[in-house]
Amino acid sequence: MSDSQNISAKVAKLYDTYPFPPEPLLDEPPPGYNWRWNWLAAYNFCTGQKAPKQDIRILDAGCGSGVSTEYLVHLNPQAQVVGIDLSAGTLEVAKERCKRSGANRVEFHHLSLYDLEQLPGEFDFINSVGVLHHLPDPIRGIQTLAKKLAPGGLMHIFVYGELGRWEIQLMQKAIALLQGDKRGDYPDGVQVGRQIFSSLPQNNRLVKYEQQRWAMENKRDECFADMYVHPQEVDYNIETLFELIDASELEFLGFSNASFWQLDRLLDKAPELMERASHLRSRELYRLIELLDPEVSHYEFFLGRPPLVKADWTADNNLLAAIPERNPCIDGFPSKCIFNYDYQVINLSEAEVEFLQKCDGQATVGEILAGVDFEVDGVSKLLKQQVIMLTRS
Structure with a gap:
């Protein structure tokens, strides 16, 4: 077994043990909306106009337990959706989730992202949330996705950010040291991690960070395991993120949390600094913002394959x-x-x-x-x- 296959097997074992995300299964459509999973809203965000068609093909690449897949089906009533995942156990949860909520325009495949060429045709909209950063070779992963994106199509990506996950990285390493030769025993890792948190002083930096940002969701062992005992994780900063994006040879269409990437929210009281920053290239500006506000725990953004016409309604x-x-x-x-x-x-x-x-x-x-x-x-x-x-x- 190659190193890549060995890592993939460990990742599959984690999600077979702890299917993720652990949201409850409902006998009705999921509540509300996530606009990033709505083709019309996402296309409008990226191009400034309504999409020319709605009968599209959507790929949920690394669908996990089907939370995103379920939304993709219900929010896009004319679309055909395909979900793939590396974990057979998690995929069974996804199938049951969609069956119970009436998300019936979907098909699932037990498939590695690297093996996407086995699926026929191209996709107009590709969603891949929380997947690339768990691959042994994320660049190969994003290039594989890009090959399946149709002309004029959109890709929605979510990957981890290193600056906002610094404390998480420290705890991951601490758990691994204490597990020793039991690394890969995920229930043991969860037990060790919870014992560490309960034993550390309340004013400890790692404890305070966990309580402030993650404690509520990490009550679930599935979430705790995904965060602290994952066998494979790559965290990005702006510089390494755009190395990943450039490797896709797709067009960067913007971060979905666009307001975060506005420098004036940080330096509006210093016009002379704003003037200096006006000469920075966009990627340098993004880097400056994350250095000044290092809370970025993830990046969420859209890529596109030309031709993508941007509307101009100024006239x-x-x-x-x-x-x-x-x-x-x-x-x-x-x-x-x-x-x-x-x-x-x-x-x-x-x-x-x-x-x-x-x-x-x-x-x-x-x-x-x-x-x-x-x-x-x-x-x-x-x-x-x-x-x-x-x-x-």
Whole structure:
């Protein structure tokens, strides 16, 4: 068995022992939404316009217990979804989860990400959350994914960040030292880790970090094991992250938590520093931000395969001719107080509510404005907030 196969076998054993994520199985669709798993919302975020088609193929690469797969099916009612995972035990949980919730447009394959060529065709949307950083060769992994992405397609990736996981790395190493030749016995690792936390002083840095950020979810052994006794983990910083991204030969479309990567939230009181930073390239700026705010425990971002046309609605005539629809990932409408795609509260005016009620995907912005007391600047605001998405007429 090669080193890569040996690592993969250890990873599969972990998830056979502790299927992950451990969310309960429901006899109904999952609650709410994650906009990153909604094709229309994600495409709008990446390109500024509604996707040209909805009857797409979606790959959930490393689907685990099917939490993401279930959402991908329910949030994309015209899509066909394929889920793959290395762990046979976890895959059985995914199948049962989707069966119980009525997510019936999905097929599962017990397959390593490295063996994706065994699946026919390409995919319009590839989701891979928490997978690449557990591979023995993440670059080979992302290149394998990229080969299966169709032209005009999107890829959503989630990988760990080293700066925000420093304390986690220390605990991982401590547990491994105390386990000795019992490494790979995951229940023993969980027991050792919990005993360490219960024995350390309450003012210990590792204890405080665990209690502040992870203690609630780590009550579940599945979560604790995934965090502290995983046999394979690669943590990234901005520099190594973009080495991974560049290896895919895909286009970087942006971080999904775009507001975090705005320097003015950190240095708005120092205009002279902001001026100095204005000369930095985008990757240098990202690096500066994470160095100044080293809480980044993960990176979540989109990649795309050209051609991907980015819409420009700055000219009023283009905006007036566009056809608006409400973003599928808003909650609470037609109330004046709604959640946006990212579950942030937005308070709408009566005029905004009236405009949004007429955004039915048929009339243009200009046609709607002719019948309501609302201005084109207000439409631009709703577009910036991603409350609406637009299609060229």
